[in-house]
Amino acid sequence: MASNDSQVPAIMRQGKIAPWLYLLPALLVMTAFIVYPGLNTFLLSFRNNANTGWAGDNCVAGQTCWGIFENFHYALTSEIMLTAFLNNLKWIVFMVTGTVILGLLIAVLADRVKYEPIAKAIIFLPMAISFVGAGVIWKFMYNFGTGETQIGILNAVVVALGGKPVSWLTEPQINTFMLIIVGVWMWTGFCMTILAAAIKGVSTEILEAARVDGATEWMVFIRIMIPQILPTITVVMTTMVINVLKIFDIVYVMTGGNYGTEVIANRMYKEMYSSFNTGRAAAIAIVLILVIVPAMIFNIRRFREQESMR
């Protein structure tokens, strides 16, 4: 850890009460709406499915039983949850890198052209479409026609090129990636908007100075732009990791978690509301929260560094 409390700048010493006054409204609301339900979930994760006793009641005779941790037995070892973990990992790797890289690329390129507002609006557009609309859009993109005509454009292209139509959403090798494409399409606008705001904050003088010194555009980008907006990139990545961990709508609407596309949040929803297995759902939620701990630690380190540098 880079710094300790003795190094806190003088200006940050504002008395003991003032900071809490600033924090009060936020803390109150968050305690009521997130902390309290979070603790409730924590408790439920050790209860049986009807919340009438402890989780050990869920055990089936003759099978391994984790006692009070039985719900976690399911959340951590059942086959469907292992599939979900693997898929969430795929989502994190491909969707986070996809959205951040594309978002950055567009933000940087759009910064140099006259039609910047239009280009940005186009990338942002999918964010503005409600999910019911987006679901219809992609249903038609991926449509698999069994007859003469293809009404899905992707298969129309495949057929026009002489290929056989592909059932995009049911082929286990590709379907999760097809869903990730939808995710990237929807969320790149988010990354772009935040990153574009950061790029606008990079001082023109420094960039110009580097260019005068003969640096290529690529060098300017890598050596000057990236370090300057790195804090924002980290924020965007952290936010995206969290969003992707919670990814639900796309899977729920397009495949319902079938054909091996299950993800953690969809499983949780199903256990909760289709199967009424409240305890299991709560355990899955707790696992989801635990997965984020590394990101929390990473962020604290980063903020300490940021503060020690300014």
Add this chain to the structure above:
Amino acid sequence: MKTQKIKNWLRGLSPHVILIIVCALWLLPTFGLLVTSFRPVQDINETGWWKILDAPKGEKEYNTYCAECHGKDGKLIAEADLSNPELVQKYRRSFTLIVLLKKEIDGKPHLGELEVPDENISANIATYMRRISGIESRPRFTLSNYIDALVGYRGNTTYKEDCAAGTQAVDLFCDTRDLGNARGMGRAFLNSLLVAIPSTILPILFAAFAAYAFSWMDFKGRQWLFALLVGLQVVPLQMTLIPISRLYAQLGLNGTFLGIWLFHTGFGLPYAIYLMRNFLGSLPREIFESAYLDGASSWTAFYQLAIPLSLPAIASLGIFQFLWIWNDLLVALVFLGGEHPVLTYQIGNMVTSLGSGWHLLTAAAFISMALPMIVFLSLQKFFVRGMLAGSVKG
């Protein structure tokens, strides 16, 4: 010398090429939906949206096999007038048409030297015959999906057809008053606004306070509290519905706007504080130091320095918080319900439980998208270069 010029020209061009390709790819799905939203539902299921400008289905086949004798409009042979719906009614599908085509007329094959077409070709010819005889004459473009979505039409045909036939629902007037109809989008639009505006402003306001304390004030447990905050972002919304509903039942907040504002505020805060903290924390220390040297209180520093300087962050936060709430269905469903239907609720209910009526979603998506796009475009002016520098100097 010349190659250098071309290289430079290419270098200048490539950002445009990449950008335009990416934008085109991004636009394609939405564009498809836009075209689809202007098509009659039966067409949507039959041909791809990119075929919308093609010749009517079957015209080519009809011209090959039938036009010579029956004429382009089908009227050339009076006793076999293909524009007569009663005649075509009997042969309006491929399997009955093929039987007819195989029959001999006056001892000669019906089609002369031409071979009797296969099922697919006959089906196309039949489609075209249904068209010229008026049995099935759909317009290529229609505004029906938009009209039906706006008035919340529920029926088997379209609002316009029902009104023309006088079979509309009892509470419809068949004029502009129907826009205010309880099932329509007009009232729901207002409800969505009532939900979204306070639910956007409150969390940003609270987040600004908290983020200021996190970045420019020292207190015990600061890092620890902040880490918790990052973690809170991951608490799944689905798990909070039941405890909060129970709480609201005791407080009488179920089904009230206040209830949903507070819920969205609670859920928007962790991310809002996180983003604001990052932005405020990256401001140069000198600004605040000089302010305090001038004798400013923490409130003045917050109100006159931190807030104006973080407008770009506030703007982007505002856009997304507004969007998420605008497009949210689950929270509105649980905490507002059917009494104050929001847009997403109303749109979702245009589709029956079996999924028919989904074509209205195409139009509804564009109607509900209009406002967020306006918000995005109008907030763009906050993302201009030099804004930060300018304010610091001023």
Add this chain to the structure above:
Amino acid sequence: MNKKVWKMIAVMAILSMAIVACKPAATPTAAPVVQPTAAVVEPTKPMAGAIDCTGVTAGDEISMLYQWSGTEEAALNAILKPLVDACGIVIKPESTRDQALLDTKVQAGTPPDIAFWNVTQLIQYQDKLQPMDVLGANANNYASFFTDPGTINGKWLGLPVKADIKTIIWYSPVVFEAKGYTVPTTWDELDALVEKMVANGDVPWSMGMESGDATGWTGSDFIQDILLVQQGPKYVNDLMTGAVPYNDAGVVKAYETYGKWAMDPKYTVGGAQGTLSTGFLDAIYKVFSDPPEAMMVKQSGFAGGEVAKQYTDLVYGTDFDFFPVPGAQGLQGGADWMMAFNDTPAVRALVAYLSSELGGANWAKATFDLSPNKGANGNYVDPSLIKKGAALAETKGFTSDIGDTIPGGFGSAEWTAIVSYVNGGNLADALAAAAKVQAEALK
């Protein structure tokens, strides 16, 4: 400029809060249901013949939650209108297909007065529901096979209001005629017909079962019908009680019968991938498109209405019709159940109305699928409903959906088994997984 923005935001915030403040929460203006005109209402007195409003005060509210929307909601409103007009009851409906809403409301202690949902919910909320006989439902108007599934642990908790028969096959009579096919009357005839179609180069079935997170239900319906043919209704009941495990040899046989058709492009449109990824509505259309992609689709009674919407020139009876699954012993059907969480005079009036002969007749006239209420007989106006109603009135046996009847997520486990089997998974493994859920649920 910054000040301006803040002012604008502040004004907007105050304005929006003011608009809300002006709207007292009690004003029921937003309730999207036709409301009674005050003049017609004469409270507390029974009115309009059969409608009993005892104890109801005009303006009494019933909160309702159901999955119906669009045309379905319009039909329900038409059915309830006589009651609303007679008693002055105000209906406060909420419509959603999201199961989260009902569960949240029940667990929060604020359930709606009335919910229309599945047997699954009857079982899940059995301790919180009001018995139908206490509320004054008329059991005489229902066949016992309709009240039995709604009777949980000896208490009659669910009133069946809307039913659909599933054991039927839709086809096109004109196509059958043109191609020389005849409607089969025994399972062997059906089997022979299927083979004949394949030999002629026609695809017999359209079996698409994609349905979002409920993908697989058309498959489980089909398999249950096969079970009714091969094993009979008692076997199906034993599956529901757990006496027969879901990986029993009889179930395996039914799956294999189904799989032979559902996974082969010669027998079904698009083969296994077509079955998995074709939406269940699209699967219906494929039999009635021109040229037809398939000859038959096994689908519940609602399919006819969907055909008429997509192909506006087709006529019921000549262009599309149905026949019962040949050889099936009894019918498989689904029902929507009305359950009451609160006992109020208005709820009693509603229960009495819907279970009365008038209620059944009005349901039939609204063309909102079948009504299990005997009062519906003879009151259907839609020709396909008349035929379905007759089939229902004649049937000796009636079984509900296995997946709906076993709690604890067995329904989705059953779908998962079908999907994974059709997608090339091992049948024994898939059925063992479902049997495990069945055992856990019924232990």
